[in-house]
Amino acid sequence: MQLIGTLKPTVMLLLCALSLAVQSAAMDSATLDKAAQLRDQALTSDQAYKLLESLTTEVGPRLAGSDKELEAIEWAKTKFREMGFDKVWTEPVKVKQWQRLSESAAVIAPFTQPLQISTLGHSVSTPPGGATGEIAHFATLEALEKASPGEVKDKIVFISNRMHRHKTGSGYGPAVRARGEGASIAGAMGAKALLIRSIGTDSHRLPHTGVLRYDEDKPKIAAAALSNPDADLLERMLERGNPVSLTVNIQTRDKGEVEVANVIGEIQGRTKPDEVVLLGAHLDSWDLGTGAVDDGAGVALTMAAANLIQDSLKQRPYRTIRVVLFAAEEVGLVGAKAYAAAHQDDMDKHIIGAESDFGAGPVWALSAKVGAQALPVIDSMAQLMGALGVVRSDSIASGGPDVGQMVKLGMPAVDLMQDGTDYFDLHHTADDTLDKVDPKALQQNLAAWTVFAYLAAQWPGSFR
Amino acid sequence: MQLIGTLKPTVMLLLCALSLAVQSAAMDSATLDKAAQLRDQALTSDQAYKLLESLTTEVGPRLAGSDKELEAIEWAKTKFREMGFDKVWTEPVKVKQWQRLSESAAVIAPFTQPLQISTLGHSVSTPPGGATGEIAHFATLEALEKASPGEVKDKIVFISNRMHRHKTGSGYGPAVRARGEGASIAGAMGAKALLIRSIGTDSHRLPHTGVLRYDEDKPKIAAAALSNPDADLLERMLERGNPVSLTVNIQTRDKGEVEVANVIGEIQGRTKPDEVVLLGAHLDSWDLGTGAVDDGAGVALTMAAANLIQDSLKQRPYRTIRVVLFAAEEVGLVGAKAYAAAHQDDMDKHIIGAESDFGAGPVWALSAKVGAQALPVIDSMAQLMGALGVVRSDSIASGGPDVGQMVKLGMPAVDLMQDGTDYFDLHHTADDTLDKVDPKALQQNLAAWTVFAYLAAQWPGSFR
Known part of the structure; x- marks a missing residue:
């Protein structure tokens, strides 16, 4: 009271105006009640888990450009149809068909020990018998950049930078x-091959793969990640001060370009079928695990959220809810870029989007990138998600790697921010399997996604 | 007081006699003070960790019968000598030289997925192109034993029994x-190959190897363990009710018998050099990891305990402290059986023994198998270990797998019981590496071992 008493009349008027705006932008109570019902229903739904169980059991690894990605596309089309989505279709995506053939590494001096490695995605091969050489060790990529070519030429470069664990995954970018x-x-400095410490936070003998990018005008050398315990071992050997030599044999195949597809399923809007709320995830995975947390969970959650709204309501929401399962995310957001290119002319009909691609940890915060007039709706979403332990974050939503391609073209977005504390223990490893997913956390996610999708499809205003 | 008042005179006399016996059996306070000093010194010693770091970094995997086991034997002799042990020698042990060459498995119908397997120690090979067949699934070995040969013939048997986690490792035996x-x-029922769920408590894609035993009069078939997430996957496929087919390709080599050795280092007793307190551990490991917890920790602890007593005292204890690093434990206690055979005639000079072969978890209890007259000394040990969180257990000590061979011949023993809650997450996997060892827990172990070894060597009585 004292605070208001000290405010100037103009400020008070402004507050009143804002308050009215909030009321007019806010959702009607029937819609909010329905959203709360959907949320609570999601908390007892096993549909997302069943979809994830099916994808990881019946398809499993689905490397971009592989026959298994094609198999996953068929799986998704079938599931969308079985669930009764109003429209199901695919949109073509061209991607490089790269294959891991074999990989091995060993220390050969001054001690002898085998090492666990995983070839990085799109790596070329070493010569057929492997590459052998002394290690040139750098604590960071920046240290390598500052080295003289003489320190690196004909050596096997080892970069030992460590990724730090954080709920938000903020350690990933720098590492x-x-x-x-x-x-x-x-390669430009004459190295024979590259080994990096895995970009991951675990301590298991399961290296983290992931794509590399070659500069086309520089020599291409083979590259792999060491498991973190193997990187520790190499560091201990190097600390003894004597040269350490390795042999590394990496064989891969590039089978040229192949056509895969984004798979799309829609629940069509009752009154505004051309206005789209986009729920995104990616269908491809790395080849080592079964892609349960990356990104089977996102696939299952987005499909299940749209389906729950469809099955639980007597009528469709006003707007269309479109689930897009992007192709070939892991090798450069290929499917998302293709979608953005194909839909740039109808991007203004993409009302808002969100992506699930950070595992199956619980949602703990909601952030948005929307116009000021839509903030009360975001606040309503956050309030409904409060019962799930979600807080409203004031950070600006990015939309995630795939959906972010559409955000670049002006689409509003929210981020359903997940607890990723353990995500980088599993990311891009053989350990990315169904047992790592907590069914309860998946239900909590589903509840949050259902609230978002339903309110975004039901609120008549613009999020821009 | 009331209790004593009601006792008969004869009982009271007996209590007096016992009390005198306890006093004469108990340690003198100077010895107890010295033991407490040694214990506290151990808590700040990095020697066990340094030894373990050296063994896992400079030798690494040391499969029984391999060149790496021979390398480990040289490592141990060198370390014993560098630490100034009074006597260092080896005793020959014959062992089969078995080698893992390659292993792969995949589901081929009704879905296609690669599986992570590790060949079991001493397994024969499949035919060169592998074995292909439908799965015959059994929840337990007992269920397989009850099956009719028709259910198994020409199939690949999958036994899915799960090991349960327990501090004492009690889940291991049944599984x-x-x-x-x-x-x-x-094999006797006509199966083509055997796959088992890993005998382990983790959920990583790192299968647990371990030795198998063939009946010489039955057909030998190849056998491997699936990682636990892979076993889960197979079970989910089987739950769908349709036949599941696999291909398994296991290639191994049996290079015949080879000579390895037990490595022995002694701190010789000052007054009773022929009376031996035996500290045991095994030097061999499986080939997948670097044998840090199984049993590098035991090797490092027993060596460091004897060395700490030697270096910290002006005079040697009365009795000899003998560290025996057994060969080829993993493939049937081969080194321990050889030691027992070679020393059966001087077993009466083996005053007491103990073994460290349960990882690097802290010691939480002390049990013994000794004569009644020696119980007060065990109680003194437990009292001194109380400061380390150790309690006196009333279970009967076994001496462990290796030292137990000497217990069978009448040698008394104690068990320094460790918390093995996580031990079977790592046991016999590629994940058995140095980073899994907590240096603080290693120091706590060292302190307990030092108390035991010193008091056993310094107390003049018999433990029999």
Whole structure:
């Protein structure tokens, strides 16, 4: 009271105006009640888990460009149809068909020990018998960039930077440069091959793969990630001060370009069928695990959220809810870029979007990138998600890697921010399997997604 | 007081006599003070960790009968000598030289997925192109034993029994029969190959190997363990009710018998050099990891305990402290049996023994198998270990797998019981690496071992 008493009359008027705006933008109570019902229903639904169980059991690994990605596309079309989605279709995506053939590494001096490695995605091969050489060790990619070519030429470069664990996954960005750019930087300096410490937070003998990017004008060398315990071992050997030599044999195949597809399923809007609320996830995975957390969980959640709204309501929501399962995310957001290119002319009909691609940890915060007039709706979403332990975050939503391609073209977005504390223990490893997913956390996610999708499809205003 | 008042005179006399016996059996306070000093010194010693770091970094995997086991034997001799042990020698042990060459498995129908397997130790090979067949699934070895041969013939048997987690490792015994005996039982019924769920408590894609035993009069078939997530996957496929087919390709080599050795280092007793306190551990490991918890920790602890007593005292204890690093434990206690055979005539000079072969978890209880007259000394040990969180257990000590061979011949023993809650997450996997060892827990172990070894060597009485 005292605070208001000290405010100037103009400020008070402004507050009143804002308050009215909030009321007019806010959802009607019947819609909010329905959203709360959907949320509570999601908390007892096993549909997302069943979809994830099916995808990981019946398809499993689905490397971009592989026959298994094609198999996953068929799986998704079938599931969309079985669930009774109003419209199901695919949109073509061209992607490089790269294959891991074999990989091995061993320390050969001054001690002898085998090492666990995983070839990085899109890596070339070493010579057929492998590459042998002394290690040139750098603590970071930046240290390699500052080295003289003499320190690196004819050596096997080892970059040992460690990824730090954080709920938001904020350790990933700084660490992952070594994976993306290391091979071209080391290759330009005459290295024979590149080994990096896995970009991951676990301590298991399961290396983390992930795509690399070659500069086309630089020599291409083979590259792999060591498991974190193997990287520790190499560091201990190097600490003894004597040269350490390795042999690395990586064989891969590039079978050229192949056509895969984004798979799309829609619940069509009752009154505004051309206005789209986009729920995104990616259908491809790495080849080592079964893609349960990356991104089977996202696939299952987005499909199940749309389906729950469809099955639980007597009428469709006003707007269309479109689930897009992107192709070939892991090798450069290929499907999302194809979608953005194909839909740039109807991007204004993409009312808002969100992506689930951070595992199956619970949602703990909701952030948005929307116009000021839509903020009360976001607040309503957050309030409904409060019962799930979700808070309203004031960070700006990115839309995620895939849906972010559409955000670049002006589409509003929310981020359903998940607890990713353990995500990078599993990410891109053989350990990305169904047993790592907590069914309860999946239900909590489903509840949050259902609230978002339903309110976004039911609120008549613009999020821009 | 009331209790004593009601006792008969004869009982009171007996109590007096016992009390005198306790006093004469108990340690003198100078010895107890010295033991407490040694214990506290151990808590700040990094020697066990340094030894373990050296063994896992400079030698690594040391499969029984391999060149790496020979390398480990050289490592141990060198370390004993560098630490100034009074006597260092080896005793020959003959062992089969078995080698893992390659292993792969995949589901081929009704779905297609690769599986992570590890060949069981001493397994024969499948035919060169592998074995292909439908799964015959049994929940337990007992269920397989009850099956009719028609259910098994020409199939690939899958036994899915789960090991349960317990601090004492009590889940191991019931589960491990499938690994030891499964191949001969399935082979006798005409199976093509055996796959078992890993005998382990983790959920990583790192299968647990371990030795199998063939009945010489039954057909030998190849056998491997699936990682636990892979076993889950197969079970989910089987739950769908349709036949599931696999291909399994296991290639191994048996290179015949080879000579390895037990490595022995002694701190010789000052007054009773022929009386031996035996500290045991095994030097061999499986080939997948670096043998940090199984049993590098035991090797490091027993060596460091004897060395700490030697380095910290002006005089040697009365009795000899003998560290025996057994060969080829993993493939049937081969080194321990050889030691027992070689030393059966001087077993009466083996005053007491103990073994460290349960990882690097903290010691939480002390049990003994000694004569009644020696119980007060065990109680003194337990009292001194109380400061380390150790309690006196009333269970009967076994001496462990290796030292137990000497207990069978009448040698008294104690068990320094460790918390093995996580031990079977790592046991016999590629994940058995140095990073899994907590240096603090290693120091706590060292302190307990030092108390035991010193008091056993310093107390003049018999433990029999």
